[in-house]
Amino acid sequence: MLTRENLVNLVLAVLLLVVPLAAYASGQPFYVTLATRVAILALAATGLNLALGLGGLVSFGHAAFFGIGGYAAGILATHSFSGEPVLLGLPGTNQMLVIWLVAMLVAGITGLLIGLISLRTSGVYFIMITLAFAQMVYYFAISWPAYGGEDGLSILVRNQFPGVNTMKPLSFFLICYVVLIAALAFFVLIRNSRFGSALQAARQNEVRVATVGIAPYRIRLVAFAISAAMTGLAGALFADLNRFVSPSMLSWHMSGELIVLIILGGTGRLFGPLAGAALFVVFEYLLGGLTERWQFFLGLILLGTVLFARGGLLGLLAGKARHG
Amino acid sequence: MTLALALEQLLNGLQLGVMLFLMAAGLTLIFGVMGLINLAHGSLYMVGAFACAAVASATGSFWIGLVASLACAAAAGAIVELLVIRRLYDRDHLDQVLATFALILIFSEGTRWLFGSFPLYLDIPPLLQGAVALPGGAQYPLYRLAIIAAGALVAFGLYLLIGKTRLGMRIRAGESDREMIGALGVDIRTLYTVVFALGAALAGLAGAMVGALQSVQVGMGEPVLILAFVVIVIGGIGSIKGALLGALLVGVVDTMGRFLLPQMLALFVPPSQAGLIGGAAASMLIYVMMAIILAVKPRGLFPAAHA
Numbered sequence: 001m002l003t004r005e006n007l008v009n010l011v012l013a014v015l016l017l018v019v020p021l022a023a024y025a026s027g028q029p030f031y032v033t034l035a036t037r038v039a040i041l042a043l044a045a046t047g048l049n050l051a052l053g054l055g056g057l058v059s060f061g062h063a064a065f066f067g068i069g070g071y072a073a074g075i076l077a078t079h080s081f082s083g084e085p086v087l088l089g090l091p092g093t094n095q096m097l098v099i100w101l102v103a104m105l106v107a108g109i110t111g112l113l114i115g116l117i118s119l120r121t122s123g124v125y126f127i128m129i130t131l132a133f134a135q136m137v138y139y140f141a142i143s144w145p146a147y148g149g150e151d152g153l154s155i156l157v158r159n160q161f162p163g164v165n166t167m168k169p170l171s172f173f174l175i176c177y178v179v180l181i182a183a184l185a186f187f188v189l190i191r192n193s194r195f196g197s198a199l200q201a202a203r204q205n206e207v208r209v210a211t212v213g214i215a216p217y218r219i220r221l222v223a224f225a226i227s228a229a230m231t232g233l234a235g236a237l238f239a240d241l242n243r244f245v246s247p248s249m250l251s252w253h254m255s256g257e258l259i260v261l262i263i264l265g266g267t268g269r270l271f272g273p274l275a276g277a278a279l280f281v282v283f284e285y286l287l288g289g290l291t292e293r294w295q296f297f298l299g300l301i302l303l304g305t306v307l308f309a310r311g312g313l314l315g316l317l318a319g320k321a322r323h324g
Numbered sequence: 325m326t327l328a329l330a331l332e333q334l335l336n337g338l339q340l341g342v343m344l345f346l347m348a349a350g351l352t353l354i355f356g357v358m359g360l361i362n363l364a365h366g367s368l369y370m371v372g373a374f375a376c377a378a379v380a381s382a383t384g385s386f387w388i389g390l391v392a393s394l395a396c397a398a399a400a401g402a403i404v405e406l407l408v409i410r411r412l413y414d415r416d417h418l419d420q421v422l423a424t425f426a427l428i429l430i431f432s433e434g435t436r437w438l439f440g441s442f443p444l445y446l447d448i449p450p451l452l453q454g455a456v457a458l459p460g461g462a463q464y465p466l467y468r469l470a471i472i473a474a475g476a477l478v479a480f481g482l483y484l485l486i487g488k489t490r491l492g493m494r495i496r497a498g499e500s501d502r503e504m505i506g507a508l509g510v511d512i513r514t515l516y517t518v519v520f521a522l523g524a525a526l527a528g529l530a531g532a533m534v535g536a537l538q539s540v541q542v543g544m545g546e547p548v549l550i551l552a553f554v555v556i557v558i559g560g561i562g563s564i565k566g567a568l569l570g571a572l573l574v575g576v577v578d579t580m581g582r583f584l585l586p587q588m589l590a591l592f593v594p595p596s597q598a599g600l601i602g603g604a605a606a607s608m609l610i611y612v613m614m615a616i617i618l619a620v621k622p623r624g625l626f627p628a629a630h631a
Contacts (some may be wrong), residue, residue, distance in 0.1 A: 058418050117615050120622045124361050124417055124561060128553040129618065135550050136611035143604040252550065256425045263422050293437055299429030306423040307411055 005318040009271040016274065017177060024170045032169040033241070034285060038277045039176040040237045045261040045273030046183050047230030052259070053268030054191060055223045056203030060127045061114065061134030062258050065228040067141065067250030068110055069103035069235025074153040074245035076102060081156060096161045096175070099236055107232020108225045110137075115224035119217055131252060138250040152246025159240055166240070176237055180274070183230055187270060190226070199223050231258070264305060266314030275313040328460030333583040334576065335458075339468045341575025342475025346530035347552035348559070348567040349482060350523025356562030357498040357519050358413055363424035364404065365527055365552070366545025367431035372397040372528025373535035373544060374435060377444040386449035390532050397528020398521040405520040410513070428546075436542050443539035446532075471533050478526065479568055486564065495519060499562065551578075554614050560624030569625065574610050581609035 016035060023031035044066050051057040076099050079085065079092025086092050093099060118129045147153050158166045166172050190196045202209045202216040209216050239245045248254070257280070265276030283301065287294035305312065351365050375396035380389030404427065412420050448467045455463035486492035494515055497505040506512045531545065538544070555574050559566025586602030593601070617625065 052418075058421065060421065117619055121618065124355065125557060125618075125622070125624075127361060127417060127421060128557050129614070131550065132554050132557065132611050132614055136608045139607040140604055143607045145600065252546070256421075259418070259422060260425070263418070267418070293433050295429045296433035296437070299426040299433065302426035302429070303408065303423055306419050306426065307408070310419075 003318075005269070005271075005314070008314065008318040012271050012274055012278070013181065016278070020170065020173050029169050032173050034281055036169070036173040036176050036241055038274070038281045039173065039180045040234050040241060041258075041261060041280065042274040042277035043176070043180045043183050043237065044231045044234035045258050045265075045277060046180070046187055047227045047232075047234060048258045049227075049262055049268070049273050050187065050190065050230065051224050051227035052262060053272065054196060054203070055199045055220055055227075057119075057220060057224060058127050058259070059118075059130045059224070059227075060252070060255050060259070061130030061132075062228070062231050063250050063252060063254035064114070064134035064137040065107040065111055065231040066235040066238070066254060066258070067137065067245075067247070068107045069232030069237075070239035070245040070249045071141065071147065071153070071235075072103040072106050072232070073099045073159065073236040073239040074155055075147055077155045077157075077159055078147070078153060094157070094159045096159045096166070096236075096240070099159055100233055103232045103236035104229040107235070108229035111228020111232075112221065112225040114228075115221045119220050119224065131255065134250065134252060134255055138247055138252070141247040141250055148246070150247060152244055152248075155239060155243040155245070158243055172241070176241075179233070179237065183233075184270060184274075186230075191270070195219065195222070260302060262312075264302070264312050266312035266318075269312075269314050272312060272314055275317075279313055326460065326462075328458055328462035330583075331458055331460060332462050332464055333579055335464060335468065335472070337576035337579030338572065339471050339475075339575070340579055341572040342472050342479075343530050343534055344548070344551055344555050344575055345475055345479060345568050345571035346526045347548055348555040348571050349479075349564055350526040351552055352556045352559070352562055352564060352567045353495070353519055354523045355556070357495055358409075358516055360409065360413060361417055361420050361424070362409070362523075363421060363549065364427035364431060365523070366549030367428050368397050368401055368524040368527040369531035369545035369548055370431065370435060370542065371400045371524075372531030373446070373540045374439060374444065374531075375528065376532035376535055377446040377540040378439070380446055381444070386447065386536070389446070390529075393528045393532035394525050397531070398525040400528075401524020402517055402521040404524075405517045409520060410516070413516070432542050439542075441542070443541035444535075446535040446540055448536045467536065474529075474533065478529070482564060491518070551610075554610055556624075558614055558617050558624055560626040563624070563626040566624055566626035573613075577613055578606075578610050581606040585609070 016038060020032040020035035023029070023035070044062070047065070048059060048062045051059050075086065076092045077094050080094040081092070084092075114130065114133045118126055118133065121129060142150050158172065160166060161175055164171045164175065166175065191200075198209060198214050198219050202214075202219055206216050235249060238249065261276035261280055262272055263276065264279050265272035265274065283298060284294065287297050291297070309316065347365065347369060350368075351362060354360055354362050354365075372393040376386070376389035376393035378389075379392035380386050383389070408423060408427065412423055452467045452470050454466050456466050456469060458464050486495055494505065494510055497510070498512065498515060498519075502512065527545075530548070534548075551574060555570040556567055558573065559568070559570030582603070585606045586599045589598035589602045592598075621627075
């Protein structure tokens with residue numbers, strides 16, 4: 001069905017592919033890296049969008065999962081390089097596919113544990129508790145010196161993907177792009193499933209959902225864990241993009257930024273995170289080029305969006321969301 | 325481990341707790357009365373510290389700086405309330421989080437713009453320099469004791485203000501039924517501005533007092549803000565009593581944990597490792613405590629009646 005929103009989405013998806021290809025063809029590899037950043041941030045925010053957009057769970061701690069994914073990649077790569085076993089004699093690896101699996105698993109399990117406690121609360125409590133748990137992970141990463149502590153951890157060589165030279169910016173971008181599109185497809189799958197309907201219904205009216213015999217807590221817990229796993233995957237890719245992991249990936253500014261991406265793009269919409277991430281990275285690049293005080297203006301823009309343009313970029317381009 | 329050292333750490337914990345209370349009291353008041361979650365509260369703390377440091381270095385008097393910090397933080401709070409916060413009361417928490425997050429960016433970069441990236445330093449006033457002998461023979465800085473006393477005084481003052489005055493009565497009425505007190509003819513918009521400015525002044529006071537213990541720099545409010553969140557979540561959002569007990573609990577547990585955990589671990593593992601593991605575990609201790617308290621009481625120790 002070709003609605004206006006679908007058309008805008010299609011244009012966004014094609015643009016994200018065409019712009020770096022054109023940049024590469026005209027010998028501007030820097031823009032390829034910028035586009036990779038957009039794709040990865042969009043993936044992370046799509047993960048959060050599952051919880052926040054569909055489930056109405058305002059998690060202010062998704063940086064924890066992002067960072068955990070990043071550290072999973074960094075730690076496995078370090079052990080693969082040094083040859084020492086990670087844990088219980090299991091070796092490290094530099095294979096992206098394995099790293100992704102581990103990153104999603106660890107982030108997902110952490111999400112499950114954090115969700116177990118946090119989801120007992122709601123509203124402001126939920127916001128603050130997710131924030132506090134993310135800080136707990138952050139301080140742990142800072143005070144645990146084995147993997148760099150405050151200084152972070154470098155990945156000497158970008159991890160491998162079968163049949164692809166990941167050190168080439170364009171190849172790595174294409175990997176990230178495919179992962180993002182797969183994640184968006186997965187998001188649609190979930191949104192249209194029975195599970196997704198229950199999740200959205202629990203956001204709209206918790207009591208009714210409970211009355212028809214569905215436990216909102218369990219639905220939300222599963223959604224939260226899936227959301228954490230997806231953000232963790234993005235973290236692993238982000239670590240490979242920068243070939244560096246540091247506690248700043250876990251900081252609460254990161255959590256705030258992920259929410260910002262969703263709101264800039266349009267809350268609860270499939271392509272909201274991508275639109276938001278593109279907007280954010282372009283702002284960062286353009287404003288950052290003009291003034292080193294770009295965060296000041298980012299703050300103003302953000303404030304303006306929240307106060308006056310509540311639908312975000314997609315709200316402007318594609319009209320109001322069809323469901324509330 | 326000597327008794328004197330333990331006592332010293334306990335006092336440090338109390339001092340941290342008192343400071344957290346000043347932050348948490350404002351946060352919890354603002355949430356209780358206006359239903360607003362304010363991430364920019366840490367920025368007001370920073371405003372207080374910078375105002376105090378700048379004025380104190382210009383005039384040479386810490387005390388004038390302290391007054392300036394109260395005035396600047398309250399004024400910043402009132403301006404922000406009038407321009408931005410006012411529009412957020414009937415929005416959902418997500419919008420509030422985002423708008424106040426944007427305010428943090430604006431405040432932090434704005435401060436960096438005005439004062440540069442280098443930290444400012446604030447000296448302890450001559451009156452409060454020096455140390456006091458503790459039982460057991462250790463020396464304890466007088467200034468830290470003064471912070472504890474000031475915090476206790478503010479807590480008592482808040483208790484009087486909220487429990488015994490007309491303004492306090494309105495604040496309590498605002499907490500229990502916003503529409504009703506509006507209908508009864510109380511100017512609710514002004515009341516909101518006053519409450520917000522009061523919370524801001526408390527945060528500014530905390531910032532100014534702590535500014536003399538550590539360097540005054542951009543971003544100094546953020547770790548404190550998050551601890552204050554932990555405090556009000558533990559204490560029950562909207563409850564001043566909860567904020568006080570939560571703040572003391574967090575302050576003492578955090579400080580004593582950092583002091584005791586490595587020593588306790590040293591009984592079981594080699595000292596070098598004990599310091600490492602103990603340090604990492606201690607930095608997580610209050611969050612674990614929060615998780616346990618929430619698992620038992622999801623609304624905190626002293627849940628406010630309405631929330």
